[in-house]
Amino acid sequence: MDGTARQRAGTDFPGRARVGARTLRTDRWWLQPLVTVAVLGIFIAYTGVRIFMRDYYWVDEYNYLTPLFSPCLSDSCVPGSAHLGTPLPELPFFIPLPFLIFPILAGFRATCYYYRKAYYRSFWLSPPACAVAEPHKAYSGETRFPLIVQNAHRYFFYAASLLLLINSYDVLLAFFPDTGFGFGLGSLLLLVNVTMLWGYSLSCHSCRHITGGRLKHFSKHPLRYKAWTILSKLNARHMQFAWISLVSVMLTDVYILAVSAGWISDLRIIG
Amino acid sequence: MSYQGHFRIWRGDVAGGEIQDFTVEVNEGEVVLDIIHRLQATQAGDLAVRWNCKAGKCGSCSAEINGRPRLLCMTRMSTFTEDDTITVTPLRTFPVIRDLVTDVSFNYAKAREIPAFAPPKGVAAGDYRMQQIDVERSQEFRKCIECFLCQDVCHVVRDHEDNKDSFAGPRYLMRIAELDMHPLDEMDRKKQAQDEHGLGYCNITKCCTEVCPEHIKITDNALIPMKERVVDRKFDPLVWLGSKIRRRENV
Known part of the structure; x- marks a missing residue:
């Protein structure tokens, strides 16, 4: 085997055992990155189209506002959907209504420690799976621009948490439409969704660090230590919250779109 | 219960090497390191392998089994079927010394x-x-x-x-x-x-x-x-x- 071929095999550098294969794994190591690409790809394609739609994000009768458009802040928002007011003027058609909030939500997920693992493996193949050689000749990780920006994750966490408070208010409104207390399947979906989003945000590694992880002496900060202990338990489930909340955002949005467009009626449980 | 297991072991040194096929007896309750030792005792007396405690605590017997970095002594044969072919190579990140032994x-x-x-x-x-x-x-x-x-x-x-x-x-x-x-x-x-x-x-x-x-x-x-x-x-x-x-x- 010549030097070029050895280099191509990934790990056969001079001095190492020359095996001549990118990997000797016999399991289906490719399945996980494949599923990740499929699910994340569907989500990216769906939201990419959805944020450019200017209809069907608000159900006036039941106060349902899709989390992808909350808060709606411009004069282009349909009446009733902008419950925080409209500080922004009419937006031209090529600017999505959630142009301010979507980068925050996308940035929070894109810089998330779990999603980084997921897309570095599945989209960038760096590496595609453990002990499977990556195809890149050089690697600098997160040492330089643009990936050094991943270190801004905590700022996306702060901003996304503010949006989550607004999302929580949206859920409250969905249980109190203009006719008084009442809820339907849409309200429950919004509630489940916001619960999963809180789970995702609170289990965030940056949240864990800010709460207590940065401390050197837990014994001097008993409350922060207690909070850190609880968040550490949530943190162990961060991957699950990441996927469940991703799907719940999309399902909630699809449901509200369908009700708002008149394709289906909301299944009312009370009121 | 015993059976004849199929093994592929990387043999060689820094000058070169290859994966060689072996058929070795496997007994109930054994781990991959037991098989490597039997191979040494019966077919390849000069096979080099680093090991020590056989209890997953010394960290000596690291190798790659079917492409996955594992401890030889903590990989049970019961996790494979009798028809599986088990490939064992040295760690692929470090320079090889001989056979399954690398310079760490x-x-x-x-x-x-x-x-x-x-x-x-x-x-x-x-x-x-x-x-x-x-x-x-x-x-x-x-x-x-x-x-x-x-x-x-x-x-x-x-x-x-x-x-x-x-x-x-x-x-x-x-x-x-x-x-x-x-x-x-x-x-x-x-x-x-x-x-x-x-x-x-x-x-x-x-x-x-x-x-x-x-x-x-x-x-x-x-x-x-x-x-x-x-x-x-x-x-x-x-x-x-x-x-x-x-x-x-x-x-």
Whole structure:
């Protein structure tokens, strides 16, 4: 085997055992990155189209506002959907209504420690799976621009948490439409969704660090230590919250779109 | 119950080598290391393999089994079927010496580059006092048996030999995290971790955690917290400002 071929095999550098294969794994190591690409790809394609739609994000009768458009802040928002007011003027058609909030939500997920693992493996193949050689000749990780920006994750966490408070208010409104207390399947979906989003945000590694992880002496900060202990338990489930909340955002949005467009009626449980 | 198992073992040295086929008796309750020893005893007396405790505590028998970094002594034959062919190679990140034995001195060189525990000045070794809750977080990292499977699987050096100069690897970044979290350690290790030991190369793909035979949560409990500590020191202007105003570092 010549030097070029050895280099191509990934790990056969001079001095190492020359095996001549990118990997000797016999399991289906490719399945996980494949599923990740499929699910994340569907989500990216769906939201990419959805944020450019200017209809069907608000159900006036039941106060349902899709989390992808909350808060709606411009004069282009349909009446009733902008419950925080409209500080922004009419937006031209090529600017999505959630142009301010979507980068925050996308940035929070894109810089998330779990999603980084997921897309570095599945989209960038760096590496595609453990002990499977990556195809890149050089690697600098997160040492330089643009990936050094991943270190801004905590700022996306702060901003996304503010949006989550607004999302929580949206859920409250969905249980109190203009006719008084009442809820339907849409309200429950919004509630489940916001619960999963809180789970995702609170289990965030940056949240864990800010709460207590940065401390050197837990014994001097008993409350922060207690909070850190609880968040550490949530943190162990961060991957699950990441996927469940991703799907719940999309399902909630699809449901509200369908009700708002008149394709289906909301299944009312009370009121 | 015994059966004849099919094995493929990499044999060779730095000059070259190849995977050779063997058929070896397998008995109930055995691990891969038992099979390697039987192979030595019956068919390949000069087969080189490093081992010691046979209990998953010395970290000597690290190798790659069907492409996955594992301890030979902790890989049960019962996890395979009788029809499986089991391929065993040396660790593929380090220079090979012979057969299944590699030169892991890279790891010792990296260990030496990390400054030792730095207690407060004027406190003698017998006078260290600390609360259990302050040290228990880093005690997880003390479970490390230095098998170097995490170092082997990490693609930063596995797939890029040129990164070995600037990247300490997960085992030693975990060591830095252990010291940085230690209640009595007074050295600022955050900038060191990033600038000298290559923490920024880690893209948290968690292979180190996946292969750790001691089940240490290397990524979640050491590398990511250390990355966050580096952010505190190097990338977060608010934390930097806060530390200047309050004049406190080691809270």
